[in-house]
Amino acid sequence: MAxxxxxxxxxxxxxxxxxxxxxxxxxxxxxxxxxxxxxxPALTLVQIHRLNLSADVxxxxxxxxxxxxxxxxxxxxxxxxxxxxxxxxxxLILMGxxxxxxxxxxxxxxxxxxxxxxxxxxxxxxxGTFLVASTLGIATAAAFSDHAVKAQDILxxxxxxxxxxxxxxxxxxxxxxxxxxxxxxxxxxGSTLIPLSLISVxxxxxxxxxxxxxxxxxxxxxLGFKMVVAPLIxxxxxxxxxxxxxxxxxxxxxxxxxxxxxxSGILVHEYGLDTELGSLLLGIGIxxxxxTVPIFVxxx
Numbered sequence: 001m002a003x004x005x006x007x008x009x010x011x012x013x014x015x016x017x018x019x020x021x022x023x024x025x026x027x028x029x030x031x032x033x034x035x036x037x038x039x040x041p042a043l044t045l046v047q048i049h050r051l052n053l054s055a056d057v058x059x060x061x062x063x064x065x066x067x068x069x070x071x072x073x074x075x076x077x078x079x080x081x082x083x084x085x086x087x088x089x090x091x092l093i094l095m096g097x098x099x100x101x102x103x104x105x106x107x108x109x110x111x112x113x114x115x116x117x118x119x120x121x122x123x124x125x126x127x128g129t130f131l132v133a134s135t136l137g138i139a140t141a142a143a144f145s146d147h148a149v150k151a152q153d154i155l156x157x158x159x160x161x162x163x164x165x166x167x168x169x170x171x172x173x174x175x176x177x178x179x180x181x182x183x184x185x186x187x188x189x190g191s192t193l194i195p196l197s198l199i200s201v202x203x204x205x206x207x208x209x210x211x212x213x214x215x216x217x218x219x220x221x222x223l224g225f226k227m228v229v230a231p232l233i234x235x236x237x238x239x240x241x242x243x244x245x246x247x248x249x250x251x252x253x254x255x256x257x258x259x260x261x262x263x264s265g266i267l268v269h270e271y272g273l274d275t276e277l278g279s280l281l282l283g284i285g286i287x288x289x290x291x292t293v294p295i296f297v298x299x300x
Contacts, residue, residue, distance in 0.1 A: 008290070045170045089144060113295075
């Protein structure tokens, strides 16, 4: 219960700090950098080292890739049926197919399943969501915009992302035993991820009623698929068809219900897609997920 309350407190602090203007305007970006360069790599190094590799590992890693393929298919079809602008279709694919599996996903996992669940969360996020965003996501953003993208640009982004590098290092170090001091240091640094990421998210939440009315249909399509339809499809696929069960399956299903990914919103802006829709998918989706995800936790 305390972990769940912490989520709301940190989000509220982010909103409050932005409103009071006691920190620089780029505070959210600075916090994001700290999380990406310090908190998440530390958490990855310690959690992946403790990971008990089993045959179930394929499940959390596969979910984001399957979700992206499914989302791309759905939104391309909807784009043709509804005659949506090309840039809107690209935005819906990016925002409706990539989940916020770390910045919001990790705090919710810890609140409902404890710190041990973050190991599965990292498997979903790093070789899953992040890798999809860094490859298929960038390719999609370029394809639906006026920009061109080169393979070396994708590789550069991938191998200059600290959490991904820490994942590779953590896998390489698995046969070795960490000194106790290293475990303590990594645990302490990793523990900063949840409060800092949530404060950052809170500082970036914006609501514009007039803009919401203008893009209400497309907003409903993106959030409806990402936060309701997709997790139900994965439940049918993993549980009913493949007969998977256990905590790893449950955590994977819950992560599939998360709000749109912040990084996908950045791609929408960088490549000049439907930026208004992209901002609202984040601004509405993240706080809404604090209501919808607990429902799926109970259901799964």
